[in-house]
Amino acid sequence: MSSLRVPIETDHLILRPFERADCDAVTRYHTLPSVQRYVERPTRYAEDVAAVVGTMRRQTELHRPGDTLSLAMIQKGDRALVGQVCLKWSDATAGxxxxxxxxxxxxxxxxxxxxxxxxxxxxxxxxxxxxRLFVRCDGRSHHSIKLMRKLGMRLEAHYREHALFQGEWDEELHFAMLDREWRYDAKVVDMPVRERVVA
Known part of the structure; x- marks a missing residue:
């Protein structure tokens, strides 16, 4: 796959690779119980978050199946890190x-x-x-469900009580979309070279 030029700018955000200095900002949301059930691996303590940020700092390219591109969501105004978005290349043959x-x-x-x-x-x-792109979300996360539908994704699976999380059964939904179904209409542009942030 071809290299991606980052950071990427949207109306209110800058999407850039993670940096070592992001640990404190990531800790502020990763360690919250309301976020814990959605992250890939437990991050209850600062050292757990540091390990995750270290991994995400290396996730800057997609070269082979299994690779992940992780980008920090930065507010344009105060440059605060508010979240993360990741793309994993899960299967090459089927795209x-x-x-x-x-x-x-x-x-x-x-x-x-x-x-x-x-x-x-x-x-x-x-x-x-x-x-084909897919997203997994918790069946009780009404905001995520609404967002997936807003983006035009289709609910393809509902896994009922498929896993235990802190003593509660988890409900997982799988949403998906094909390339020909995507209608892109947001303003996303490469940032000028002078504004690029180096990790």
Missing amino acids: QGEVRFAIHPTHSGKGYLTEALTAMFDIAFNHFRVH
Whole structure:
């Protein structure tokens, strides 16, 4: 797959690779119980978050199946890190990709995830030429369900009580979209070279 020029700018965000200095900002949302059930691996303590940020700092390219591109969501105004969005190349033969995301709850409902996911979908379909993109979300996360439908994704599976999380059964939904179904209409542009941030 061809290299991607980053950072990427949307109306209100800058999507850039993670940096070592991001640990404190990531800790502020990764360690919250409301976010814990959605992250890929437990991050209850600062050292757990440091390990995750270290991994995400290396996730800057998609070269082979299994690779992940992880980008920090930065507010344009105060340059605060508010969340993350990731694209995983899950299957080369079938052209499959998975998008994952997390956001600090205090920044939820402001349209940031819509912008970040729209940009990531465009990257997946138009830059990396992914054929099918899917997103997993908790069946009780009504905001995520509404967002997936807003983006035009189709509910393809509902896994009922498929896993235990802190003593509670988890409900997992799988949403998907094909490349020919994507309608890109957000303003996403490469940042000028002089504004690029080096990790």
